[in-house]
Structure formats: C-alpha cells, structure tokens
Amino acid sequence: MTGMTRRRVLGSAAAGAASLAGPRAARAAQGPNIVFIMADDLGYADIAAYGRPDLATPQIDRIAATGVRFTQAYANSAVCSATRTALITGRYQYRLPVGLEEPVTTRFAGGLPAEQPTLPGLLRQAGYRTALVGKWHLGSVRDCGPLQRGYDAFWGFRGGTIDYFSHRGTDDKPDLWDGDVRIEEVGYATHLLGRHAVETIAASAKAGRPFFLSLHFNAPHWPWEAPEDEAESRRIAGSNLRHFDGGTQATYRRIVAEMDIQVGRVLDALEANGVAEDTIVVFTSDNGGERFSDTWPFTGRKTELLEGGLRIPALVSWPRRLKAGQVSNQAMITMDWLPTLLAAAGTAPDPGCPPDGIDLLPILTGQAPERPRTFFWRYRANAQAAMRDGDLKYLKIRDQTFLFDVVADPLERANLKARRPEDFARLQSAWTAWDATMLPERAESFSETYTGAQLADHFGAGAPAPK
Known part of the structure; x- marks a missing residue:
C-alpha cells in the first residue's frame, strides 16, 4: 500500500459509501427543506384565508x-x-393499534411499532436532519417516543395537551421534554414552541443538509388560555384541563392570533437564513374544530364524522416549484402528505409498507389534472362511519344512515338515501368491504365524545351506542 495514507484510505471508503448509496442520496442532498406546521383542533374557517371575518x-x-x-x-x-x-405513516390509522385510540390517553401503554416506517425516519434515511418541536401524542412510553421513531431532535410534550403556563398534562404531571429528558422552562407554550422552531431552523440551515422540521402547536386546543390568562391556569390547576366553564370567543381569537405570530417568526427565520426559496412549508390542522371554532359552511365538530369534524385548512408553499396564489379543489387527506413530501425530497415510501395516501405533487405543479378521490372513516363513539366517493358521502351515526352530496350540500341537510338508493347501497357496501381490511374496533380503546351535559348543542347525545 505504498503511498496510501490513512486519510486517503478513509477518503476512498467515504467515496465508495457515497457511490453505494446511489442516486437517492445524491437527490436528497439537493432536496428542499420541509417545515410542517400542524395546529391542534383548528376549524376549517378559523383563519382569514378561509373566510373568518373576526380574526386576522x-x-x-x-x-x-x-x-x-x-x-x-x-x-x-x-x-x-x-x-x-396517519400523518407519520401515510396509511389509514386503523391499520395500527395506536390508531384505534381516539385519542391516545395516559392509560394507553403502547405506541408506534418500531418496525413501522415513518415520514421523519424515511427522510432521515435520505439524508435529512429531522426535528419535532411541539406535540407528539403517539405514545408516552419512552421507547416509543419521537427519538425512537425517526426524529433526530425533540423539544415539546408527549401527551395530548398541556397547560399553556404550567406545562402540565391532563394527569397534572409535568410534560415538557428536551429529547428524553424532562425539563422546566418558564413561558407561554406557544411562544416557547415558536422560539425553539426558529432556533432549529437556524441550526439546521448552517449544517448544510436539507432539514425536516415538524412544528406541532398545542394551540388552539383547550385549556382556553391566552397569554394574559395565567390566572385561569392557576384556577384550573390540578384538573384535567378541560374546564367546560371556561373560554370565550375572544379568548379563542387571542390563542389563534398568538400562534399566527409564531408562524410569522418561522417564515421570517427561513428568509433570514437564506432558505425560504427552497423550503416547503405546510400549514394544516389535525382535525375539525372544537367548541369555539368556526366550521362554516359545515356542521359538526371534533369527534364527529360530519364535515365540520373532518374538514381542515391546508396550505402549502414551495416558492421554487409552486405558483403563488393557487386555490386547489383537489380532495386530499392527511395521509397524502407522506408520499407527497417524500416525492418532493427525491425519495420514496418503503415498498414493504405502501401508503394509502397519494403523491399530490403532479397535481400541485400542474403536470396532472385534479381527480376524484375515495376516503373512508370510522369512529367508535356513537358508532360512526363515513365514506366520500367523488361528491357523494355515506354517513352513519348510531343506527341512522345518510347519503349527501357534500359539494352541493356542504351543510349535510338533504338526505339523498331514498332518492338515490343505488348510490347509497354502493357506498355502504364499499365501506363495509374496506372496513373488513382494517383492524377491528376494540371495546377497550378510548373514543372521545361529548354529551348534552357538557355542550348544550349536544342535547341529544349521550354515551356511545354499542356497535
């Protein structure tokens, strides 16, 4: 090995490894950064871009x-x-036990299985730095946490929500983490999440590799506490944080406005670090609106398969590839983000675990036309089932069934079941066939619902009916 130094040997090995990595790694080195911002319980019309008149x-x-x-x-x-x-796997959540929890509570002892490919994990394999700032809520057990499921870094909370000031969860235990270390930090939660997101962007931009940042706010989820409401935090201390005697429309607007400010800080950080042009930014919500949300022009809310419980705002920008100011009528669903973002990054889903969602990139870039979609849902509380096929929607709540044209009738008022019996039978049969391919519902899984004692507009609702 005359003339072969240790440095040259290591250099040759590194070059060989890069060659073996193939075109996927080469493309990933040029891939866009991705910032995925998810609000919590934000209704379809809760931002000005979707028509809310009283909230900037x-x-x-x-x-x-x-x-x-x-x-x-x-x-x-x-x-x-x-x-x-569904977001992190690109698949119907009913394929995994954790997805049968509606939602995961502190009594649930599991999480995402280690062998399940995830969006951050697949991006990390493609050369991305990955970080989660904010809410995890896919299992509080430490070996099922974000660092074990594809994220390089985590700063946030593991459970379903935290008090905005004390950072305690619904079990009244502290739930703020830096990686796998429980921490304490003073401040309003939305402000802290924004600051850590900005710091993550700055550090990632300097690293010279594409990055994937999940910024999952707890806003505007209850408890109903704006930055001026620390007294309310003290009043409900020691409770499960739900405070059905709390909150107002004005409080809700302030909670959303504070989240909006932090989104601005993130966008400004992308520009300040010179990466805005080639960064994909997504903003969306995890489900339909809660008590103080605006879900117009739909009815229903969180925990319901009416349109108001399922329709969400969804925005995506990528200055280098997408035209500005577009409005898309393409029907899409949360699990589409995994194949879409992987395609944008120049990589692909694990072939052993194909997604149920689709790659929207050809539609977004104008290379393919919009197309009809078929989606399925079920929800154990009140024995709910739903399917959208084109413009038609099959809906079941307890033992009542419906057929709606949700494009012509977004309020879901005109039941077409008797007028279009063939369409009703077709959708009902298709839903049954799809359901047989998913894990069966489990009586021991938690399924959240609201009763007439909690919300006045639910005066006819009680405990879930057995299926």
Whole structure:
C-alpha cells in the first residue's frame, strides 16, 4: 500500500459509501427543506384565508399567498392522535393499534411499532436532519417516543395537551421534554414552541443538509388560555384541563392570533437564513374544530364524522416549484402528505409498507389534472362511519344512515338515501368491504365524545351506542 495514507484510505471508503448509496442520496442532498406546521383542533374557517371575518391571521395567510390553498382537505380522523398516526405513516390509522385510540390517553401503554416506517425516519434515511418541536401524542412510553421513531431532535410534550403556563398534562404531571429528558422552562407554550422552531431552523440551515422540521402547536386546543390568562391556569390547576366553564370567543381569537405570530417568526427565520426559496412549508390542522371554532359552511365538530369534524385548512408553499396564489379543489387527506413530501425530497415510501395516501405533487405543479378521490372513516363513539366517493358521502351515526352530496350540500341537510338508493347501497357496501381490511374496533380503546351535559348543542347525545 505504498503511498496510501490513512486519510486517503478513509477518503476512498467515504467515496465508495457515497457511490453505494446511489442516486437517492445524491437527490436528497439537493432536496428542499420541509417545515410542517400542524395546529391542534383548528376549524376549517378559523383563519382569514378561509373566510373568518373576526380574526386576522396575516402570517398564516402568507403561506396561502405564496402557494396553494386547498378547499377540500380532510383529516384522517375527527381527533388528534389518530390523525397523527396517519400523518407519520401515510396509511389509514386503523391499520395500527395506536390508531384505534381516539385519542391516545395516559392509560394507553403502547405506541408506534418500531418496525413501522415513518415520514421523519424515511427522510432521515435520505439524508435529512429531522426535528419535532411541539406535540407528539403517539405514545408516552419512552421507547416509543419521537427519538425512537425517526426524529433526530425533540423539544415539546408527549401527551395530548398541556397547560399553556404550567406545562402540565391532563394527569397534572409535568410534560415538557428536551429529547428524553424532562425539563422546566418558564413561558407561554406557544411562544416557547415558536422560539425553539426558529432556533432549529437556524441550526439546521448552517449544517448544510436539507432539514425536516415538524412544528406541532398545542394551540388552539383547550385549556382556553391566552397569554394574559395565567390566572385561569392557576384556577384550573390540578384538573384535567378541560374546564367546560371556561373560554370565550375572544379568548379563542387571542390563542389563534398568538400562534399566527409564531408562524410569522418561522417564515421570517427561513428568509433570514437564506432558505425560504427552497423550503416547503405546510400549514394544516389535525382535525375539525372544537367548541369555539368556526366550521362554516359545515356542521359538526371534533369527534364527529360530519364535515365540520373532518374538514381542515391546508396550505402549502414551495416558492421554487409552486405558483403563488393557487386555490386547489383537489380532495386530499392527511395521509397524502407522506408520499407527497417524500416525492418532493427525491425519495420514496418503503415498498414493504405502501401508503394509502397519494403523491399530490403532479397535481400541485400542474403536470396532472385534479381527480376524484375515495376516503373512508370510522369512529367508535356513537358508532360512526363515513365514506366520500367523488361528491357523494355515506354517513352513519348510531343506527341512522345518510347519503349527501357534500359539494352541493356542504351543510349535510338533504338526505339523498331514498332518492338515490343505488348510490347509497354502493357506498355502504364499499365501506363495509374496506372496513373488513382494517383492524377491528376494540371495546377497550378510548373514543372521545361529548354529551348534552357538557355542550348544550349536544342535547341529544349521550354515551356511545354499542356497535
């Protein structure tokens, strides 16, 4: 080995490894950065870009102005952790036990299985730095946490929500983490998440590799606490944080406005670090709106398979590839983000675990036309089932069944079941066939619902009916 130094040997080995990595690694080195921002329980019309007249969201609206606004975006579930299961796997959540929890509670001892490919894990394999700032809610057990499921870094909380000031969860235990270390940090949660997201962008931009940042806010999820409401935090301390005697429309607007400010800080950080042009920014919600949300022009809300419980805002910008100011009527769903973002990054899903979602990139770039879609849902509380096929929607709540044209009738008022019996039978049969391919519902799984004692407009609702 005359003339072969140790440095040259290591250099040759590195070059060989790069060669073996193939074109996927080469493409990933040029891939766009991705910032995926998810609000919690934000209703379809809760931002100005979707028509809310009493709430200014200029920073979130920047994403719509520079990219695409979807008018027919759906969540995979009417509650958070089930949708998050679909987001991170690209598949119907009902394929995994964690996805049967509606949502995951502190009594659930599992999480995402280690062998399940995930969006951050697949991007990391393709050369991305990956980080989660904010909400995890896919299992609080440490060996099922974000660092074990594809993220290089994690700063946030593991459970379903935290108090905005004390950072305690619904079990009244501290739930703020830096990696796998429990920490304490003073401040309003939305502000802290924004600051850590900005720091993550700055550090990632300097590293010279593409990065994937998941920024999952707890806003505007209850407890109903704006930055001036620390007294409310003290009042409900020691409770499960739900405070059905709390909150107002004004409080809700302030919670959303504070999140909007932090989104602006993130967008400004991308520009300040010179990476805005080639960064994909997504803004969306995990399910339909909660008590103080605006879900117009739909009825229903979180925990319900009516359109208001499933329709969500969804915005995406990518200045280098997508035309600004587009409005897309393409029906899409949360699990589409995995194949779409992987395609944008120059990589692909694990062939052993194909996604149920589709790659939207050809449609977004104008290389393919919009197309009809078929989606399925079920929700154990109140024995709910739903299917959308084109413009038609099959819906079941307890023992009542419906057929709606949700494009002509977004309020879901005109039941077409008797007028179009063949369509009703076709959709009902298709839903039954699809359901047989998923894991069966489990009586021991939690399924959240609201009763008339909790919400006055639910005066006819009680405990879930047995299926």
